[in-house]
Amino acid sequence: DAGITQSPRHKVTETGTPVTLRCHQTENHRYMYWYRQDPGHGLRLIHYSYGVKDTDKGEVSDGYSVSRSKTEDFLLTLESATSSQTSVYFCAISVAGAGNTGELFFGEGSRLTVL
Amino acid sequence: SQQGEEDPQALSIQEGENATMNCSYKTSINNLQWYRQNSGRGLVHLILIRSNEREKHSGRLRVTLDTSKKSSSLLITASRAADTASYFCATDGKGAQKLVFGQGTRLTINP
Numbered sequence: 001d002a003g004i005t006q007s008p009r010h011k012v013t014e015t016g017t018p019v020t021l022r023c024h025q026t027e028n029h030r031y032m033y034w035y036r037q038d039p040g041h042g043l044r045l046i047h048y049s050y051g052v053k054d055t056d057k058g059e060v061s062d063g064y065s066v067s068r069s070k071t072e073d074f075l076l077t078l079e080s081a082t083s084s085q086t087s088v089y090f091c092a093i094s095v096a097g098a099g100n101t102g103e104l105f106f107g108e109g110s111r112l113t114v115l
Numbered sequence: 116s117q118q119g120e121e122d123p124q125a126l127s128i129q130e131g132e133n134a135t136m137n138c139s140y141k142t143s144i145n146n147l148q149w150y151r152q153n154s155g156r157g158l159v160h161l162i163l164i165r166s167n168e169r170e171k172h173s174g175r176l177r178v179t180l181d182t183s184k185k186s187s188s189l190l191i192t193a194s195r196a197a198d199t200a201s202y203f204c205a206t207d208g209k210g211a212q213k214l215v216f217g218q219g220t221r222l223t224i225n226p
Contacts, residue, residue, distance in 0.1 A: 031212070033213065035216075040218065041218065042203065042216050042217055042218035042219055043158070043203065043216040044216075045213055045214075045215065048212070048213055050212060056212070058213065059215075090157055090158070092157075092158075102163070103148065103160045103163060104148075104150075104158070104160060104205075104214060105160070106157035106158045106159070107157055108156060108157050109155075109156075109157055
C-alpha cells in the first residue's frame with residue numbers, strides 16, 4: 001500500500017459542468033499519473049507529473065488539465081465534461097528512483113459518469 | 116496506439132491448470148511489467164523483467180521476455196479461483212518517463 005487515495009470514488013455529473021478528481025499520496029513520491037480505463041481500450045495515460053508544477057501530456061490529454069501545487073496532491077480537471085469522458089479514472093504513483101519506469105502503485109479508481 | 120498488446124483477450128480454464136498469456140510490443144524497452152486487476156479494483160504490480168533478462172519467477176508466476184521478437188509471456192501455474200482477474204502488460208520506451216499498458220487478458224478460473 002503506497003498510501004494513495006482518490007476522491008471522489010464515484011461521481012455523476014451533467015455535460016458541460018467542470019469536474020475535478022483528486023489524487024493524494026502520503027509518501028512524497030515524485031512521479032504521479034492519471035490514467036483512464038475504458039472497455040476495449042485498456043488503460044490510457046492522460047497526464048503525468050514529475051514534480052511540483054512539472055507536468056506533461058499523455059496520449060489522451062485533450063479535454064483534461066492537471067495541476068500539482070504540492071508533492072502529495074495531483075488534480076485532474078475536466079473543464080467542461082462530455083459524455084465521452086465517462087470512464088474509470090486511476091491515479092498511480094511510481095516508486096522508482098532514477099528514471100521513471102519502475103513499479104506503479106494504483107489507487108482504487110474514480111468512476112465518473114457524464115450524462 | 117498501444118505499445119503492448121495482450122493475447123488472448125479472454126481465457127477460461129479449469130482450476131489447477133496452467134494459464135499462459137502473451138504480450139507483444141513495438142519499440143525497444145527498458146523493462147516490461149505485468150499487473151493484475153481484480154474486478155472493480157486498481158491494478159496491482161506482479162513482476163518486472165528488464166530488457167537484459169530472459170526469464171523471471173515469482174511464486175507461481177513465470178515471465179519470459181524475448182526482445183528479438185518483442186514479446187513476453189506470463190505463465191500462472193496450478194491456477195486457483197483467486198487468480199480470476201484481468202492481466203495487463205506494460206512497457207516503457209527507451210528514455211520514456213511513463214508506462215504504456217495493453218488492453219489486458221481476462222482470465223477466468225473455473226472451479
